[in-house]
Amino acid sequence: MTIATMPQRPVMPTPELGVLMVTGAYYPELSGGGLQCRELVRQLRESARFTILTTTADPTLPALDERDGVPVHRVAVDVSSFLSKIAGAVKVTRVVLSNRHRFSIVHLHGFSQKVILLTLLARLLGKRILLTLQTSAHDEALQIRGRSRLAFWGFSQADLFTGVSLGLQRSYHAAGLQPEKFRLIPNGVDISRFRSPHAAERKALHRRLGLLSDGRIVLFVGFFSKEKCPDRAFEAWASLALTHGAIGPLVFVGATRSRYYEVDPQLVDTVKRRAHDLGLADRVVFVEKTLEIEHYYRAADIFVLPSLREGLPNALIEAMASGIACVASRLDGATDGLIEDGTNGLLVPPGDVAALAVALRFLVDHPDRMVEFGRRARQTIEARFAIGQTAQQYLNAYRTLMGQPTCAV
Structure with missing residues (x-):
């Protein structure tokens, strides 16, 4: 008698990770945070599909660009002008809505006024939120709580927090926020580019x-x-x-x-x-x-x-x-x-x-x-502090948000 073998269930591919990366500056503008974002994108672009959304003080930069094969949306804002801020909020909303099918995670780098708007949009669209704390004082939970209830609401709505330093980690815990929602992920650097010379x-x-x-x-x-x-x-x-x-x-x-x-x-x-x-x-x-x-x-x-x-x-x-x-x-x-x-x-x-x-x-x-x-x-x-280690930790954070298995670092 022939024993029939049970047909194997097909292995389902891991759902593609789509990430809207939001930062205050992006290449060719030069800032520490913006350059760190670019390095992460370059490290992880084979594992996740990125879309960049950045505000800029330079109106001469193109509103839509491509860097390293990744679309970059820029919204020019004059922070000294209330009308410019309103117009910027409208443009940010348009970018998010028009790209909503490209991402399932909104990754916010640093806290600013636009985080409140983006948090609201992410919640309305059913997206997960990762907030990276990167600047002392400016991104500290207790400082943000002191600004306004609305600001702290926008801050505390993140599904997962990462912080680049022990100081930011301590500030997060001092605010009484959920400790299990925080991960310490330091900035990283390309050690082949930055090296000792002969x-x-x-x-x-x-x-x-x-x-x-x-x-x-x-x-x-x-x-x-x-x-x-x-x-x-x-x-x-x-x-x-x-x-x-x-x-x-x-x-x-x-x-x-x-x-x-x-x-x-x-x-x-x-x-x-x-x-x-x-x-x-x-x-x-x-x-x-x-x-x-x-x-x-x-x-x-x-x-x-x-x-x-x-x-x-x-x-x-x-x-x-x-x-x-x-x-x-x-x-x-x-x-x-x-x-x-x-x-x-x-x-x-x-x-x-x-x-x-x-x-x-x-x-x-x-x-x-x-x-x-x-x-x-x-x-x-x-x-x-090698960038590969940092990138893997962020990839694990993305996978955690989407309920996917993670890898050891």
């Missing part, structure tokens, strides 16, 4: 970038904003540049003139005036924008981050991945999660120019320690 490569970069100096090159990367304190980086550097022959140029890479609300053009005017008065103008370099930031990291010897607040600073992660000795403000739950003071870099009190100058002098006077800090910094990033 000696010959560094010399070639010095020539190419016009940084011809026998002294140690000091690098600052970030907006000219009051919270990032480029003026304090200058004052600390200048106190050594006037007397210490081993200090080379100070290189500022970042927007000094921009429609972006955080940029304060008075800061660059102050730095330029001070540099002129001290006779140091020819030793301070300003790079408004570059699409090859990795070259500046490889050319530099020391990186400074004198910020007063950060979430988990992308610039510091990139600098450490590039094998540079780093000096940063000690920000609880942020920079101290990257730098172990005296082991893979140096931490100084926020706003303390004298302490920053002492740290710079120590690195210049102890080149062996400077190199060792850079080597250990690179090891830290390789072990814990």
Whole structure:
């Protein structure tokens, strides 16, 4: 007698993940959050179908674009104009409704006024919401609760939260929100793009970038904003540049003139005036924008981050991945999660120019320690902050929201 075999049930394919990625800036605009979003999209575009929705202060950028094979919708908004905000809300609504069949998840990067509108739209359309907290103070749950009931409603409606730092995690828990809805996912970096250079490569970069100096090159990367304190980086550097022959140029890479609300053009005017008065103008370099930031990291010897607040600073992660000795403000739950003071870099009190100058002098006077800090910094990033690890954690978050199996990281 022939035993009939039961027909096997066909293996059903995993439902395609569709994600509407919402961010405050996106390439070619340069911001830490926007660039992190782009890296995630590039890592995960084979596993999920992305649509980008971003607001912009630059009306010259196209409303519909494509980057890395992914559609990018831009809504230009003048934050100083109430009518522009209303028009922007209408355009955001149109983008969401016209693309509603492309996504099942709305991934919000950072909290802003548009999150309230997008949360309402997501709920009406039956979409899942992931909210990533990325900036200290600005994205902290207790701060948002203090703004208004409506703001906290929009914040608390997310189905899942991720935070880039321990500080943001602590703030979330302090607000009494559900602990099981929070995941700590740090920012990540492409460790093949951001890497230590060979000696010959560094010399070639010095020539190419016009940084011809026998002294140690000091690098600052970030907006000219009051919270990032480029003026304090200058004052600390200048106190050594006037007397210490081993200090080379100070290189500022970042927007000094921009429609972006955080940029304060008075800061660059102050730095330029001070540099002129001290006779140091020819030793301070300003790079408004570059699409090859990795070259500046490889050319530099020391990186400074004198910020007063950060979430988990992308610039510091990139600098450490590039094998540079780093000096940063000690920000609880942020920079101290990257730098172990005296082991893979140096931490100084926020706003303390004298302490920053002492740290710079120590690195210049102890080149062996400077190199060792850079080597250990690179090891830290390789072990814990590679973009592949970060991307897999976000993919798991998406799958959790859709009830799909996840993978070990």
